[in-house]
Amino acid sequence: MGTSSSSADRVAELAELLRKYKDAYYNGQALVSDAAYDALEDELRALEPEHAILKSVGAPVNEVVTEWEKARHAIPMGSLNKAVNEAEFRQWVARCDQLGVESALVPIANDLLVTEKLDGLSLAVNYENGKLVEAITRGDGQVGERITSNARRMKGVPARLPEPLTVSIRGEIILKLSDMKIGFPGTDAPPRNRAAGTSKRFDGAGCEHLTVMFYDLEGGDTEHATEKEKYERLLQLGLIVPPFEVTDLEGALRIHNEYSSKKRAELDYEIDGLVVRANDLRAQHLLGELGGRPRAAVAYKFASLAKVSRVIAINWETGPTGRVTPIANVEPVEIGGATVQFVVLHNVSNVERLGIGVGHEVLVSRRNDVIPHLEEVVVKHGPSVAIPSACATCDAALGRRGEYLVCTNLQCRAIVEGRIRRWVGTQDILELGDKLIAQLVEAQLVREPADLYRLTIDDIAGLERRGATIAKKVLDNLKAKLPLSLPVFLGSLGMDDFALETAKLLVANGFDTLEKVQAATAEELAALKGMGAIKAKSVVTGLAARSEEIQRLLAVGVVPVAPSAGGGLAGKTFCFTGTLPRPRKEYETLVEKHGGTVLSGVTKELHYLVMSDPSSASTKAEKARKYGTQCIDSDAFMTLVDAASSSAADV
Ligand SMILES: [Zn+2]
Known part of the structure; x- marks a missing residue:
């Protein structure tokens, strides 16, 4: 081939880059965006259309990083040609119809099936006699990973089809934005990356x-005679399919326009x-393939909401859990009608992966959910x-926890x-705004949530620009x-991986008292649906670290109640000590x-200390008396229970 040496160098460079990016991508770590990857591929295609790397679809699955069993696809899973604008799209239709003339095909321009290009990971699910086998x-x-046990946990993958079919169905694993909020709160990493990582986890969590x-x-x-029939068949089998429509060339352009102007932003997935x-399907068959890609299909991409800007500074902000979030300050760019100036970089691992620095040119985008993304x-x-x-x-040394830098002070x-x-946000205490909180912390009146309940009107009224009226209102x-x-009590504590939703999940699964939650083991929690081993461990560690703080909250009268409280002993607190006639449990x-x-112990909030000898002079009993707690024996306790039962029965 008559390529000059400089273009030969560029070809080698491009091939090297593409190979690297592909490997990384298939190992769940995309180094560049699809847009950038496509651009490099286009450049290589222009220089050397027959280059081998353009024909290899995907990358070999890395032997080292995975323990999933390899499995060969009975029918290979290909990829699609793409069109990035209207001209290319029209060109694709025209080319198909030109080729179709030779085979006496009806023009495809009049009979197109349009559907969404889901941004996820492709998956083949095989059923034998209606039973999911892999x-x-x-x-x-050609060869993928057999993630059957994980796929079984995903929504939309039935263990059994309504008919005893032997069939291979193909789809896309996606993470809906609403599910991401629930399952992976606090992250705004691309859902696709989350889905990729999660779907290959060995423990299947998430x-x-x-x-x-x-x-x-x-x-x-x-x-099936048409693509539409296949979609209808999938629906008939009770499977989820993306919206689809049969239309002509102009109709396809109209749909594309509707999506890029409005619909896309309204979807719950990317x-x-x-x-x-x-x-x-006959036309599809006759048109055949070129370079492993079917001629009769195209991915008609949306214009990217991305622009190049320059990094002015990278700031590292410490958040409420101690996690440090790097934020890139970039030269302001207008993307999709909004000015972007700050881009959250998530965590230190991401910064290291990007290799980002001040002065670098970066591609900034706004994703579906309008959050700027680097x-x-x-x-x-x-x-x-x-x-x-x-x-x-605070200038304290930073430690490292997983992907995050954390302030340990x-x-x-x-x-x-x-x-x-x-704490105040979860409880919707509007009067306690950020500024007042900053003042209270500055004045060293508040170091933790329990301190809020020790505040006096004078404390708040003594602050600059505050008065007795606001002070009283706040208290x-x-x-x-x-x-x-x-759940509100636990969720307000602001522990890592332990938001209100997680607390509700615990309560719904029978961990409905503080004691039970604190006694739970990581193994018990990991077994709960929607939890996962990592989160479970994080919850247990977080609770242990906060046990003293929780005690201090109880001590100032912030005692959590079960959501369904209302029994005869509602609002009453009990502690059992020493040997009792029946098991404490x-x-x-x-x-x-x-x-x-x-x-678990004697605090000011304790109403009843139950013990064998209420006149005992043990330290616990003495402490209880000092607090005004009633010391009772097990018989007295049973009398209270009987009274509670009968009052409940009266209702
Ligand atoms: Zn700090």
């Missing part, structure tokens, strides 16, 4: 938040274009940013203010929220059954 990721198109939408089937009992196919570093000018070793707020103002904001509102339900169950709360 699910294989796309991998390199797979229940993923959804599979199907768009193709191979085998089965029926011959799509990056439309897939348009000849509806007639797609990639386009050109590096100068070194990567130095990873800080000290907290920007619990007195750090960023952590204290953030945690107070979380009244704090008290008005009590008692807190257990039995008494505790009685308390909870009647809506009461079991405390």
Whole structure:
């Protein structure tokens, strides 16, 4: 081939890059955006259309990083040609129809099936006699990974089809935006990356938040004449399919326009274009393939909402859990009608992966959910940013927890203010705004949520620009929220991976008292649907770390109640000590059954200390008397329970 040496160099460079990016992509770590990858591929195609890497679909699955069993696809999973604008799309239709003339085909321009191009991971699910036998990721198109156990947990993958079919159905694993909020709160990493990582986890945790939408089937009992019939068949089998429509060329353009102007932004999942196919399967067959890609199908992409900008600074902000979030300050660019100036970089691992530094040119995008996202570093000018070793707020040394840098100084103002904001935010105490919180922390009146309940009117009224009126309002509102339900109490604490939703999940699964939640083991929690081992561990560790703080909350009267409280012992707290006629567990169950709360120790909030000898002079009993707690024996306790039972029966 007569390529000059410089273009030969470029070809080698491009091939090298594409190979690297492909490997990374299939190992779940996309180094560049699809848009950038496509651009490089286009450049290579222009220089050397026959280059081998353009023909290899996907990349070999790396042997080292995975323990999933490899599996060969009975029918390879290909990829699609693409069109990035109207001209290319029209060109594709024209080319198909030109070729179709030779085979005496009806023009496909009049019979196209249009559907959404889901931004996820392709999956083939095989059924034998209606029973799910295996699910294989796309991998390199020939060989993928058998992730059957994970696929079974995903939404939309039935263990059994309504008919005893032997069929291979193909679809896309996606993470809906609403499911991401519930399953992976606090992250705004691209859902696709989340779905990729989660679907290949060896423990399967989080797979229940993923959804599979199907768009193709191979085998089965029926011959289909059109693409539409296949979609209808999938629907008939009870499977989820993306919306589809049969139309002509102009109709396809209209649909594309509707999506890019409005519909796409309203979806609960991400799509990056439309897939348009000849509806007639005979036409698909006759048009055949070119370079492993079917001629009769095209991915008609949306214009990217991305622009290149330059990094001015990278700031490291310590958040309420101590996690440090890197934020890129870029030269303002207008993307999709909004000016983007700050882009959240999520965590230190992401910064290291990007190799980003001040002065670098970066591709900034706005995703479906309008959150600015840094797609990639386009050109590096100068070194990567130095990873800080000290907290920007308190100067304490930073530690590393997983992908995050964390400030380990619990007195750090960023952590204290953030945690107070979380506490009042979860409870909707509007009067306690960020500014007042900052003042309270600054004045060292508040170090943790429990301190809020020790505040006096004078404390608040003494602050700059505050008066007795607002002070009274704040304190009244704090008290008005009590008692807190257990989920609100736990969710307000602002622990890692432990938001309100997680707390509700625990309560719904029978962990409905603080005692039970605190006694739960990571193994017990990991077994709950929607939890997962990592989160379970995080919850247990978080609770242990906060046990003293929780005690201090109880001590100031913030005692959580079960959401369904209302039994005869509602609002009453009990502690059992020493040897009792029956197992302690039995008494505790009685308390909870009647809506009461079991405390583990003697605090000011304890109403009853149950013991064999109420006149005992033990330290516990003495302490209880000092607090005004009633010391009773087990008979007296049973009398209370009987009274509670009969009062409940009266209702
Ligand atoms: Zn700090």
